[in-house]
Amino acid sequence: MADQKKSSFISVFLNGLITENPTFTLMLGMCPTLGVTTAAMNGVSMGLATTFVLVCSNLFISLLRNIIPDKVRIPAYIVVIASFVTMIDLFMQAFLPELRAVLGTYxxxxxxxxxxxxxxxxxxxxxxxxxSIADGLGMGLGFTCSITLLSMxxxxxxxxxxxxxxIMPEGYLPMAIMNQVPGGFITLGLMMILVNVIKKYASARKEEKLA
Amino acid sequence: MQKNLAITSCPHIRSRKTTQKIMQDVCIALAPAGIAGIVYFGARAAAIIAISVVTCVLAELVYEKMMNQRVTIGDWSAVVTGLLLAYNLPSTVPLWIPIIGGIIAIVLVKMLFGGIGSNFMNPALTARAVLFVSWGGLMGTYPITRYMADTVSAATPLAVLATDSASVSLVDLMIGNCPGVLGETCKLAILAGGIFLIARDVLDWKIPACFIGSAFLLFLLTSGFNFDYAVKEIFAGSLMLGAIFMATDYATSPQSNLGRVIFGVGCGLILFIIRAYANYPEGCSFSILFMNILTPLIDRYTAPKYFGEVKQHG
Structure with a gap:
């Protein structure tokens, strides 16, 4: 029984991290994905902040899932989520003011x-x-990994x-469009192609092994 | 199966007009403007044109080989894209600019969306927009021609027109003796190419006519019927090149007559707004790109009604 629980914990975690990666598969959270991914550090910190909120809100909503009336569940979720966002926002203002200034309203x-x-x-x-914690961790880290990759x-x-x-040699002239939203769209699209190609290749390999 | 049988929708009319022939005609029509560019800006202009064309053709070839697709470089459309891209670059850009632009135009804009006929924006113009936003300093510096006095400042005719229209010579604008990107300056050569294409039935006159006409009218009206100024506005910048060769791209302009009129007027309107009120000095490429995106919508609302057709949700 304990073993089974452990394996489902891991599979839920991996599902969020890879199979249903929020950025490349579910295409969720596009606003921060395009907005803050101009520097790798922004990607990591945005991802981790989101992960923290996601894990905590998942945990609390899961604990309250039998108490929250169905009709008012959205406002109830917002109250839970907003509390954690306020916490992380105040935390960043206190300890990481420079990063907070860059990420700003995001x-x-x-x-x-x-x-x-x-x-x-x-x-x-x-x-x-x-x-729910496993799902929050998986989804959050999946989001973190993809936007970090994108921002790199x-x-x-x-x-x-x-x-x-x-990294680039001295004479390199930065491609300014990459720092703007169109560059974000282009990079995201190209990376999605890459991810799909890898997935296709991997599933073909799997079938070969089975056959 | 798909490789052996060409599946097309009706009507199945046999015609000598193949994609290859049309594209070759466009290349011929583009030649005078290119020659004028080389005359005015020297060997470097020739080098940029050559690099751009070679990059576009190679990019298409390599992409299709990698994807195991039928190689379509024989249809000459990549050559046209390469020429148009080069014509939109100032002759002073570093030589890697046309290489990056060519790859963006062919791979990102054309091939990833399904190749010829499936792209939703003009490849050469999109590449130019990406380059312009990325390296504005390199792309926005227009050299003076070899026949201009050294003392003349290198401000484009458009910049001068905004303040003092009398000091711009219409003859210089016509023959191309003014700063600008390498293929846009000689309006006579561009017009000659356009007339050739209309005569060969490759190009529909409605889009260029509505584009240039609406821009002309707007400049005329807002300048208090300053005829001289309005004429110079339409002969300055890349309006001619854009209206004749880039707004008329088959894949990215509407099919119906009414649609083409709307497309042309829309381009003219946006060009006018950008030139008159926005930060950018020239709005031709952005106006065409914007209308490219609206093309499916225009097509949808201007689709011709056939006799006896029944409303679908009536």
Missing amino acids: IQLIVVNCIIFARAESFAAKNPPLL VRELFGSGSIFGLR
Whole structure:
């Protein structure tokens, strides 16, 4: 029984991280994905902030899932989510003021981030607390990984560096469109192609093994 | 199966007009403007044109080989894209600019959306927009021609027109002796190419006529019927090149007559707004790109009604 629980915890976690990756498969949370991914550091911190909110809100909504009346569930979710967003916002203002200044209003906008709503509605409201935590962690880290990857590519071409480290040679002229929203769309589209190609390749390999 | 049988919708009319022939005609029509560019801006203009065309053709070839698709470089459309892209670059850009632009035009805009006929925006113009937003300093510096006195400042005719229209010579604008991107300056060469294409029935006159006409009217009306100024506005910048060669791209302009009129007038209106009120000096490429995006919508509302057709949800 314990083993089974453990395996379902891991499978739910992996589902969020890879199979149903919020950015590349579910295409949720596009607003921060396009808005803040101009530098790798922004991607990581935005992702982690979202993960924190997601795990906590999933846990609390799961605990309250039998108490919250169906008709007012959305306002109830918002109250839960907004509390955690306020916490992380105040935390960042106190300890990471520079990062907070860069991410700006996107931190507050986590309240209406559709990943968090989608997971609350479709997972936490129907599943026990432990699994909901696994889902929150998986989805949150999946989101973090994808937007970090995205922002690394954008930072490389848009500023010639990754995590502030200069990669491109001295004479490289930054491709300014990468720092703007169109560059975000283009990079996201190209990475989605790449992810789909890898997935197709992987599933073909799997079938070959089975056959 | 798909490789052997060409599946097309009716009517199945046999015609000598193939994509290849049409594209070759467009290349011929573009030649005078290119030659004028080389004359005015020197060997570097020729190098940029060559690099751009070679990059576009190679990009299409490599992409189709990689994707195991039928190789379609024989239809000459990549050559046209390469020429148009080069014509939209100032002759002073570094030589890697046309390479990046060519790859963006062919791979990102054309091939990823399904190749010729399936792209929803003009490849050359989109590439130019990406380059312009990315390296504005390189793309926005227009060199003076070899026949201009050194003392003349390199401000484009458009910039001068905004303040002092009398100092711009209409003859210089016509023959192309003014700063600008390498293929846009000589309006006579562009017009000659356009007339050739209309005569060969490759190009429909409605889009360029409505585009240029509406822009002309708007400039005339807002300047208090300053005829001289309005004429110079339509001969300055890349309006001619855009209206004749880029707004008329088959895949990205409406099918019906009414649709083409709406498309042309829309382009003219947006061009006027950008030139007169926005930060950018020239709005031709953005106006065409904007209308490209509206094309499916225009097509939908201007689709011809056939005799006896019944309303679908009536």
